[in-house]
Amino acid sequence: MALNLDDLGITPAGLDAVRPFAVEELDVRGRAVALGPALEKILDRHAYPEPVSRLLAEAIVLTCLLGTSLKFDGRFTMQTQTDGPVSMLVVDFSSPDAIRACATFDKDRVAELEAARGATPEALLGHGHLAMTIDQGRHMQRYQGLVELDGISLEEVARRYFERSEQIPTEVRLGVGELYTRQDGEEAAHTWTAGGVLIQFLPEAPDRMRQADIDPGDAPEGVVPHVVDEDDAWIEAKALVDTIKDVELTDPEVSVEMLLFRLFHERGVRLFDPQPLVDKCRCSREKIEGVLANFSDEERDHVRVDGKIVVTCEFCNARYEFAD
Template sequence: MASPELPDDSVLPFAVEPLDMRGRIARLGPALDTILTRHAYPAPVAKLLGEAAVLCVLLGTTLKDDGRFQLQTRTDGVVDLLVVDFDAPDRLRAFARFDARKLAALAENDREHLLGHGHLAFTVEQGGENARYQGVAPVEAGSLQQAALNYFSQSEQIPSFVRLAVGQAVTAQGTQWRAGGLLAQFLPHSPERRRMADFHPGDAPEGHETPEFSEDEAWTEARLLAATVEDHELLDPGLSSADLAWRLFNERGVTVFPARTIRAACRCSDARIEEMLRNFTQDERDDMVGEDGRITVTCEFCSTKRCYDPADFRA
């Protein structure tokens, strides 16, 4: 049964069993708006960071009750750094670094040079005795969506579909940033059915014939159904995630599972900052003292400014 609950700040897992497909629908509203507006990012930068945030929660919510998932890009673009942290079960924070001068000179809708070329890295820390894992994929033509697909095809070897959307909605309180994302993956019981096209052979000898690739029919149908999703559907505050899943896959039957809620929250605290300052040498702390005679620390993620008396850290 489709739930009438509204979709803000949640991730809804779903499954289409007849097509061996599993996926998630993410919807971010107030949490994303809080993250983006506290930095007053220009619209192109805010939209790009919103895409990174919704992609991060689509993947990070695979963690259970603890652990951390980080998405990070490093590129040669105007926005040369994106960092999004998801701390299970529900905390999200993010920031972007960009060149304001280059951004002002950038042509409108120039996505390729906005994000540029480089790499996208996913880092998973599950704590305890579990090993730290990192996956890397190339960023090409300024597309996070394509970079994620490259990662799934090359590293995980899972046929996948990703759609990300970010925009601003008009509310009674004013405009609000919103984001939505859909991740669909082909996970049949038989691993042999998860076959994908081979990579281009590159410098293969003349006359080499690449074997013809035939995609599994179930995944072909699932992918085509997922591809019918529109950006406005992912962003619509009046359309629940369960209703959207039903709209896309009802012909085959779709099962939805309990949603995970998301909130904007930073790891920084007075205790963490004070401990960090104590780990510096006295000379290093002296160099941090400003004209007002105090040490000022501003968190890159949440923009919280904290001021300290240098005398409090002297031995």
């Protein structure tokens, strides 16, 4: 029997929204997101190769899950710098709802991986680091955490980040899909869709959240590694999230509420108000003018076209022209 959310008095958050939730019996809190039109706008304006779009979409999903946890007006930025074919990803979330993103890549190297059927996210990223930056405003100190990229997925990035920076057990699932719709006599229309679920183990008793010390990598021979048994509640929560199929994260017909109900209905899941997301850039003519005011003559030459200063935003492709 299909789940009817109306019967439960639940209004679906829909696409382009994050739904915070809690499973109190398991001491778990989390967020789930489904992206559609906003993601499509970001990827469509750049026309990246398919593997690059897919990787950037994963990064956007993860940034939405993390950025919407901010309890203040500020920015959350995720940025990679690597030696891989996709040398840089930048995804920027500005509270309460604005998301923007772009990628820098080597077209030939990406094509080589595609031809060899090896264009996995890990191969595209290569080795380097990923920085997560929280900016609370002009008069507050910024916080930045770094995660080494050594052939790991973005899901593993999130796990390592919270394990090392905040000692919070975290599990993440990300999914990206492509939808094709065809009408008689017309070419199939293509759209992007994506989704994700993040859970964290946050028991009230601190001793229930203990984790093993991080291996320093240079312990003397014979030293027994520090081991802490995982809490049964966290083991159960992780096992449930591990059952999520990609199609459940990318099918617009499967709402995040339906997915959360499937996962946690036996334990009881509490839903909080959804947080909408929009494709919105922070660039403006005034901001560009402020940046240009600090340019040297040599730097101005690099952005001069036919006697005018021309600047194109890397995020939204907006073009700004200024008289020289």
